[in-house]
Amino acid sequence: MIRPGHRHEPWNAFRDHELSDSPVYSWVQWSVTSGVPPATAVQAGTDTDGSPIFVGRATHYGTTLPAKVIPIRRVAYVSYDGIEIFKPNVEVLCGLGFTWVPSGRGHIPKGAVLCGSMASGEPIYIGRAHHDGSVTPGKIIPKHGSVYIPYGGYEHAHPEYDVLVDARKSQKQSVGGKWVSAESKGPVPIGALVAGNDSDGTQIYLGRVYRHGLVLPAKVIPRKQMCHVGDEGLEFEMTEYEALCHANVAWVPFRGVYPINAIECGLDRNGEKLYFGRGHYNGSLTPGKILECSKILKIPFNFKEIPLREFDILVDNSDPKNQCSQTLNWQPCTNKSPIAGKALLVGYDSDQSPIYLGRVKFEGNQLPAKVIPRKGLCRTGYRGKEYDMTSYEALCNARVTWVPFRGVIPSRAIVCGRTQWGETVYVGRGSYKGSLTPGRILENEKVLKIPYEWNEIAIRDAEILVEI
Structure with a gap:
C-alpha cells in the first residue's frame, strides 16, 4: 500500500467506515506565528491576493470545524453562527492522495473527508467555494445544502462547492x-x-x-x-x-x-x-x-x-x-459528389439554399466550412477572405445542438480542429444578410467569423455548437 504520509494522531475518530484503505494522512499542530505550512499540507485554494490557503481544523464551542489557513499572512479562521473567527492555533491536514470533486446542494461524494460532527451528530465535511476572487475552504453540513466559508469577517453560504475526497475513492x-x-x-x-x-x-x-x-x-x-x-x-x-x-x-x-x-x-x-x-x-x-x-x-x-x-x-x-454520448463522424466528400448521409444541416443561404457543416484543411489550419450542395460549393473563411474548396469533411450522425455564444466556450463545445499555431477552432453560426451561416470561433477572439461574398464577416451575436 502506498503510504504518502505518516500518522500524527488517530484519524479513526472521524473516519467513514468505507475509508479503511484510505491513504495515511495526519492533522499536524500549527501556530499562526510559524508563517510556514507543514510539509505535505493540503492546499485548498488561494486568497484574493493570491496567498495560498491550506486545509485546517480547529475546535469552537466543542465542535471541530474546517479552517482556512493562510501561513504567509499568519492567520487562520473558522466560520460559526454567521461570522468569521480567528484561531491562533489549528491543525493542518497533511498527506497525499486527495482531490476536489465538484458537488452541491448537500450532496457528498464517496470518499469525502470527514472533519467532525455537530453536537446533534450531523457530520461535517470539508469543502471549498469560489468567493470574491478567492477559493476558500469551509464546512459542509449535508442537511444544510451548502458549504459555509469564512471570508471578510462573515460566514458565507454557497450551494455549489467542491468536496475534499480521498482520490482513490472518487x-x-x-x-x-x-x-x-x-x-x-x-x-x-x-x-x-x-x-x-x-x-x-x-x-x-x-x-x-x-x-x-x-x-x-x-x-x-x-x-x-x-x-x-x-x-x-x-x-x-x-x-x-x-x-x-x-x-x-x-x-x-x-x-x-x-x-x-x-x-x-x-x-x-x-x-x-x-x-x-x-x-x-x-x-x-x-x-x-x-x-x-x-x-x-x-x-x-x-x-x-x-x-x-x-x-x-x-x-x-x-x-x-x-456510454460515450457520441463519436464525431466526419465523412470525406467533394463538391462533385452528393453530400454524405445524415450530414448536419446548420443553416441556409440568403436565397434559402440549405447549408451543411463541413471542415477543411487550409494553409495548415483545420477550419469550418459552409457546404451548399444545391450550388455545388464549399467555402471557408481565413484572414478576412472567403475561399473556394473542392473537398471537405461533412459532420454526420452527430448528437449536437446550438446554444448562444456569450464569449465563453462551453465545456461541451465541438472542436473542429486547430490552427497552424495550435489554437483550438470551434464551430459557430450567425445570421447575416438573410443567411444563417456557419463559421469559426477562436477562444481568444471571442467572436464568430463566417465566410460571405468573398469576405470574412465578424459576428458577435452568434451560436456555438455543443454536444448533447
Missing part, C-alpha cells in the same frame, strides 16, 4: 475495477490495464502515482522495472504506483469534447481537472495526463513532458447508461 475512478498498489521493481498486478507500448515495442501499463500532493497518471513498464510520471515539464522516476486492474474501460479518440464517462485522475496545482490519456510519439504509444482547459495530452518521454494534440482518452464502460 466515484469516477471505480470503473468496475480496482486500483492495486505495486512497486516498479516487482511484477505488474494481475489484470493490469495495458495502455500502449514503448518505442522498442515493450508493453506499457497504466498507473497512477502520488507526487507532491497530486494524483498523476504514470507509465509503467514492468520489463524495464520502470514507473515514470510527467510533472512540471519533466519526467520523474517513481518506485511505488497503483495499477488499474480488471476494469471495464476503453480508449476512445478525443474529439474536443469530454465524454460523460471520461475517467478523472485528479487536479493539477492550478485546480485544472486531469484525465487519463495516451498518444503516439516517436514510435511509442504512451499514457499521460489530459489537462481539461487546454485539452492537451502531456506524456512523460525522454526526461521531458511532451505535449500532444491528437490522442485517446480513457472512458468507463461499466455503466451502460454512461
Whole structure:
C-alpha cells in the first residue's frame, strides 16, 4: 500500500467506515506565528491576493470545524453562527492522495473527508467555494445544502462547492475495477490495464502515482522495472504506483469534447481537472495526463513532458447508461459528389439554399466550412477572405445542438480542429444578410467569423455548437 504520509494522531475518530484503505494522512499542530505550512499540507485554494490557503481544523464551542489557513499572512479562521473567527492555533491536514470533486446542494461524494460532527451528530465535511476572487475552504453540513466559508469577517453560504475526497475513492475512478498498489521493481498486478507500448515495442501499463500532493497518471513498464510520471515539464522516476486492474474501460479518440464517462485522475496545482490519456510519439504509444482547459495530452518521454494534440482518452464502460454520448463522424466528400448521409444541416443561404457543416484543411489550419450542395460549393473563411474548396469533411450522425455564444466556450463545445499555431477552432453560426451561416470561433477572439461574398464577416451575436 502506498503510504504518502505518516500518522500524527488517530484519524479513526472521524473516519467513514468505507475509508479503511484510505491513504495515511495526519492533522499536524500549527501556530499562526510559524508563517510556514507543514510539509505535505493540503492546499485548498488561494486568497484574493493570491496567498495560498491550506486545509485546517480547529475546535469552537466543542465542535471541530474546517479552517482556512493562510501561513504567509499568519492567520487562520473558522466560520460559526454567521461570522468569521480567528484561531491562533489549528491543525493542518497533511498527506497525499486527495482531490476536489465538484458537488452541491448537500450532496457528498464517496470518499469525502470527514472533519467532525455537530453536537446533534450531523457530520461535517470539508469543502471549498469560489468567493470574491478567492477559493476558500469551509464546512459542509449535508442537511444544510451548502458549504459555509469564512471570508471578510462573515460566514458565507454557497450551494455549489467542491468536496475534499480521498482520490482513490472518487466515484469516477471505480470503473468496475480496482486500483492495486505495486512497486516498479516487482511484477505488474494481475489484470493490469495495458495502455500502449514503448518505442522498442515493450508493453506499457497504466498507473497512477502520488507526487507532491497530486494524483498523476504514470507509465509503467514492468520489463524495464520502470514507473515514470510527467510533472512540471519533466519526467520523474517513481518506485511505488497503483495499477488499474480488471476494469471495464476503453480508449476512445478525443474529439474536443469530454465524454460523460471520461475517467478523472485528479487536479493539477492550478485546480485544472486531469484525465487519463495516451498518444503516439516517436514510435511509442504512451499514457499521460489530459489537462481539461487546454485539452492537451502531456506524456512523460525522454526526461521531458511532451505535449500532444491528437490522442485517446480513457472512458468507463461499466455503466451502460454512461456510454460515450457520441463519436464525431466526419465523412470525406467533394463538391462533385452528393453530400454524405445524415450530414448536419446548420443553416441556409440568403436565397434559402440549405447549408451543411463541413471542415477543411487550409494553409495548415483545420477550419469550418459552409457546404451548399444545391450550388455545388464549399467555402471557408481565413484572414478576412472567403475561399473556394473542392473537398471537405461533412459532420454526420452527430448528437449536437446550438446554444448562444456569450464569449465563453462551453465545456461541451465541438472542436473542429486547430490552427497552424495550435489554437483550438470551434464551430459557430450567425445570421447575416438573410443567411444563417456557419463559421469559426477562436477562444481568444471571442467572436464568430463566417465566410460571405468573398469576405470574412465578424459576428458577435452568434451560436456555438455543443454536444448533447
